[in-house]
Amino acid sequence: MDWLQIALRILHIGSGVLWVGGAALFFFYIEPTLNKLGPNAEPFVDELVNKRKMPMYFAAVATITVIGGVLMYWRDSNGLSGSWVTSPTGLAFGLGGLCALVAWFMGIAVLTPAVQKVGALGAEMKAAGGPPSAELMGRMHAAQERVRMIGAVDLVLVLLAVLGMAIARYLV
Ligand code: HEM
Numbered sequence: 001m002d003w004l005q006i007a008l009r010i011l012h013i014g015s016g017v018l019w020v021g022g023a024a025l026f027f028f029y030i031e032p033t034l035n036k037l038g039p040n041a042e043p044f045v046d047e048l049v050n051k052r053k054m055p056m057y058f059a060a061v062a063t064i065t066v067i068g069g070v071l072m073y074w075r076d077s078n079g080l081s082g083s084w085v086t087s088p089t090g091l092a093f094g095l096g097g098l099c100a101l102v103a104w105f106m107g108i109a110v111l112t113p114a115v116q117k118v119g120a121l122g123a124e125m126k127a128a129g130g131p132p133s134a135e136l137m138g139r140m141h142a143a144q145e146r147v148r149m150i151g152a153v154d155l156v157l158v159l160l161a162v163l164g165m166a167i168a169r170y171l172v
Helices: 003-051 054-076 088-128 134-170
Strands: none
Touching: 003 054, 003 088, 003 134, 054 088, 088 134
């Protein structure tokens, strides 16, 4: 019995589920709610991002998924040698994995700072007191639009990864 492979699969698939499910929940429910609430979302964003550290959740589950996937890809391809890499199955795991790798990088390098910017602008609005100026509202809308756009690209990429993972083994 290949216990290492079993452990890698549990980590990889378990964290992948938590990653993709979380990304969908964020894109379809959390982000639109923040958008709708505008300045009133500030305490929620502060709690979610700064206190409960939502970006850490995504960084952790995405990184475990990627590490598990890369290790299994290495093992399945016998250290990238042999014909598995260019077989339909290898290509589907590889291309799906590549989509997930780009999503992982974007999530940490681009999406997290964009969400933090929305939180910072919310704090700025609160500190200013009274109704926010048109200029501040404009910056908030731009920051929220950026989160929405990057979130959409990220979600499409992880869904493409799921598609590749789901069909790879049956492309024979
Ligand atoms: C959104 C991210 C990902 C999700 C949700 C995901 C999900 C899955 C699932 C459900 C399987 C089981 C498929 C099966 O056994 O037929 C699997 C297997 C696999 N995944 Fe991923 N994956 C993701 C990212 C990655 C990445 C980044 C790589 C790296 C190249 C990768 C490489 C692999 C490999 C090689 C297998 C086959 C493992 C084996 O031989 O048992 N995956 N993945």
